[in-house]
Amino acid sequence: MALWLESKPVRLTNITDKLNNINSEDELQVVIRAAYRQVLGNAHVMDSQRLTEAESQLRDGRTSVADFVRAIGQSELYRTMFFENSSAYRFVELNFKHFLGRAPQNQTEVAEHMATYHTKGYEAEIDSYIDSDEYKEAFGDDTVPYIRGNASQPGISNVSFNRTFAIARGDASSDISNVAKLIRDIAGNIPTKIVPPAQSLSGTGNRAKRYRLTVAGAQAGPRVTRVSRTKVFEVSYDQLSRRLQDIQKSGGQVVSINEVS
Known part of the structure; x- marks a missing residue:
């Protein structure tokens, strides 16, 4: 059984109707379907959920593929699916997947995007991916984002392969889960293991476990044991995401995360 389904670029090549100056409808629908599939994590989109105005603007050349992708990310549908019902870590993790086609490489990247959301808001967080140099170099204006973390990329660490694999298991997978997959590995700067599809990197087995976080520079709080300057x-696993967010807000840096039980 294949563990990875390779994604390929889908782009709008500006094939137009010479009389009406509109994009070829067949090509347009391929692009629209690819954009919904990528940005919404393989979710089924009902006709009532489609962004008809944004599709119309793409059809007649008033907007680019990049701005159509932006419209999906800024939509109430995306907000409901991946922001309102997920932890902030899961939201950022999926934004990397949906808009840049890869997993976050390290805690610094996650922290930067958490800060963008907390200081500038939801829309600025979505824009930060699409307006980035990385997005422009990888996809430009006319290519739908696709999973590319399974191959070497300029300026991207090789650790991205395993981490991208953990959150992108091919076209049959879904992003419906609101549980972050990479919190422990990224925060602890430890390698991400590749596991068979039947298993989970953050499955029910982990929920019964407890984790010891060693933190430098955070403000003191309840149940904190001092170890020199850390x-x-x-x-517990269920508390892990919230605790890591609190550490970031207080200016702390996670030194290590170790499984206790």
């Missing part, structure tokens, strides 16, 4: 927290 602090140690013990949390």
Whole structure:
């Protein structure tokens, strides 16, 4: 059984109707379907959920593929699916997948986007991917984002392969889960293991476990044991995401995360 389904670029090549100056409808529908599939994580889109105005603007050349992708990301549908019902870590993790085609490489990248959301808001967080140099170099104005973390990329660490694999398991997979897949590995700067599709990197087995976080520079709080200039927290899996967010907000840096039980 294949563990990875390779994604390929889908682009609008500006084939036009010479009389009406509109994009070829067949080509347009391929692009629209690819954009919905990529940005919405393989979710089924009902006719009532489609962004008809944005599609119309793409059809008659008033907007680019990049701005159509932006419209999906800024839509109430995307917000409901991936922001309102997910942790902030999962939201950022999926934004990397949906808009850049890869997983976040390290805690610095995650922290930067968490800061963008907290200081500038939801729309600025979505824009930060599409307006980035990386997006422009990888996809430009006319190519739908696609999963590319499974191959070497200029300026992208090789650790991105395993991490992208953990959050993108091919066209049959879905992003419906609201549980972040990479919190422990990225925060602890440890390698991400590749597991068979039947298993999960953050499945029910982990929920019964507890984790010890060693943190540098964070403000003191309840249940904190001082170790020289660091602090140690013990949390359950369900508390892990919230605790990591609190550490970031307080200016702390995660030194290590170790499984306790």
